[in-house]
Amino acid sequence: MKRLAVGLLLVLGCNHAASQSTGGPGSTPSASASAADSATTEATEPSATAEPSATAPTTAAVDPDAPVVTLVAAGAEPRSPLRYHFRMTPETMRLDMKMTVSLAMAAVPPTPVTMPTIRTDLTITPVSVGPDGTLTATSVVTRADILKDAQLPAAAAAKLASDIKTLVGMRGRFVVTSRGFTKEATIEVPPGAPENVQQLMDSMRDSLKNVSTVLPEEAVGVGARWDVKTTMRTKAMTLEQKAAYKLKARSGDSANQDVELFQTAAPQMMSLPGKLPPGTTVKLVSHSATGRGHVQETFGRLTPTSTLHNESHSRMETTTAGAAPQTLDMGLVIDMNVKPLP
Secondary structure, three states: OHHHHHHHHHHHHHHHHHHOOOOOOOOOOOOOOOHHHHHHHHHHOOOOOOOOOOOOOOOOOOOOOOOEEEEEEOOOOOOEEOOOOOOOOOEEEEEEEEEEEEEEEOOEOOOOEEOOOEEEEEEEEEEEEOOOOOEEEEEEEEEEEEOOOOOOOHHHHHHHHHHHHOOOOOEEEEEEOOOOOEEEEEEOOOOOOOHHHHHHHHHHHHHHHHOOOOOOOOEEOOOOEEEEEEEEEOOOOEEEEEEEEEEEEEEOOEEEEEEEEEEEEOOEEOOOOOOOOOOEEEEEEEEEEEEEEEEEEEOOOOOOEEEEEEEEEEEEEEEEOOOOOEEEEEEEEEEEEEEEEO
16 A cells, blocks of 8 residues: 555646646737738637637648636726737746645545755757747756655655655656747657656656646736646556646736636546555545745746745545555645746
């Protein structure tokens, strides 16, 4: 059962961390966008409030899991569209992630365990900024280690620190539109990387996908609210997430916004190959999560200054051949901070 619990912690912790990374909106008005640019944006960036284009190519691929944006309130006047205006300027992003997990199995009461903060620095190098404002960039991890802000057994801490350091040098590539839609995010997996490091790399890839805020198409002002709904298909399970944004302040080249996250998952069989004892299956009975954070954005760069506190609970039923099913309850608290470095 200990091996099972560790496997579930690894997968669920990384998956939740990946899905809960927050970014911030750019808000420079798109005054220079041409009609052709707008048509391209509408064809590639779905919005629940956008009218379908009669001239859209019928051969265009539609991603069924693409975020769906719904403008809830336009906010006060003056209003203008929120848009990133990326520049060909390298930047460095710092990502700190801290987790506290509690596991309850059968009659064993939960014992919360707080993990050390995992700190990762990435250098982001723009490759191009297209006429429509789409950024293509590469990334490389320049630092990956654990902070000394939580106690672990010496052997476990040394193993974790050693594994985390294998992330250094990891390279990636991503493409983000001026409305924050991530069209591509890839990470190069080092040969022979440990399983837990591969999970962290999956988390890193999805964090890059989620670091930018998906923005509404319409012009908005202070007080504007919009929802971004996303279906997230991880290696272990499928989740439904809604991020609710509110534009709190906007001045010149910056904006502040609050974000709330709501996450659920339907009952389903979980896929955990290589992490379970032989003959063991795991069914997700229920999952829910709520989060709250704040984002401060400078529109000419990708990296925001953001904080997010998220709490989730998952109930699973494990079955091993010849044994009665057992219930496992997992509580997970994640605090994530993102900021640009000089």
